[in-house]
Amino acid sequence: MKALHFHDQLRYTPDFPAPENRSDEIIIQIASAGICNTDIEITRGYVPGFNGIPGHEFYGYVASVPDASYDCLIGKRVTAEINCGCGKCSFCKADLERHCPDRTVIGIVNRNGAFAEYISVPLPTLVPLPDTIPDNSALFIEPLAAALEIQEQMAILPDHRVLLIGDGKLAQCVALTLKPTGCSLQVAGRHKWKTALLQQQGISTTLDQTSLPDHAFDIVIEASGSSAAFGEALTKVRPRGAIVLKSTYAKGFSFNPAPVVVNEITILGSRCGRFSSAIGFLENHRPDLSCLISKRFPLTDGIMAFETAQRKDTMKVVIDCIPER
Ligand SMILES: [Zn+2]
Ligand SMILES: [Zn+2]
Secondary structure, eight states: OOEEEEESEEEEESOOOOOOOOTTEEEEEEEEEEEOHHHHHHHTTOSTTOOBOOOOEEEEEEEEOSSGGGGGGTTOEEEEOSEEOOSSSHHHHTTOGGGOTTOEETTTBSSOOSSBSEEEEEGGGEEEOOTTSOHHHHTTHHHHHHHHHHHHHSOOOTTOEEEEEOOSHHHHHHHHHHGGGTOEEEEEOSOHHHHHHHHHTTOEEESOGGGSOTTOEEEEEEOSOOTHHHHHHHHHEEEEEEEEEOOOOTTOOOOOOHHHHHTTOEEEEOOOOOHHHHHHHHHHHOOOOGGGEEEEEEGGGHHHHHHHHTSTTOSEEEEESSOOO
16 A cells, blocks of 8 residues: 655655455544644654654545444544553553553654554544544644643633643644634744634734743643743743643753742643543534644645645644545
């Protein structure tokens, strides 16, 4: 099958072995898959040990099932939870596969991803897509789930003053999911055209973070990926407030913990979330996410798609793995 394959570098190959039928997995024909920053970090070698097909933000159609009892799924439009747990440990039993020590992660840890014609996923990870969710919105379920994870970890209330640092792909999803909370939301971005997308959604933005008052925000969410932003978050959060870290910081950084201790700041790490929350959000709020898609490429031009995704003037770049149905 056609696929983008990473081994030391990303390559397009027309003859990658297609996944074989297994008794515990389902094979999906990929329709489209979005490129996220994690995929770009994989191609730069920042995700240790990953060799294989990247890609974890996708939807497609069920192509093959383990046996006749699943035949009703054939042809259904679906996506899949990216964390595939062992199903036996205490995390998996608590519906927290994303913390299973033995998990594989689609397109990130020991499991092939979605920049290909077909993908095989464990049965429990399969997520059917309601007809009310348009194709372009389905591509954002994984980042929306990650954005909504913040609200699973902490309550965000209408009287909260929230500063979101970042205006990229993940930050846009975080901003959209915060809007319905009714909190007083301010986004500090770096790019005029990206903050303009947020303004179109009625969200208040600034390009000059220094103009915002210091120690004034109950919650500061860092989703820019810049290590310098952590220091900025410490300056903006109020005493006894919280800083939420959404970036994984490929390179790490050092910081002085004294202000965290003195001001009793809560630091909350936040990563993947539940797809069911993202689907509920899309059904209830029906945001138009097409404006976040900058460009689309066929799978055969996947390398060009990755080059484009790294340009400063693009937001989400999508790879179409089968022609329009
Ligand atoms: Zn992603
Ligand atoms: Zn487990």
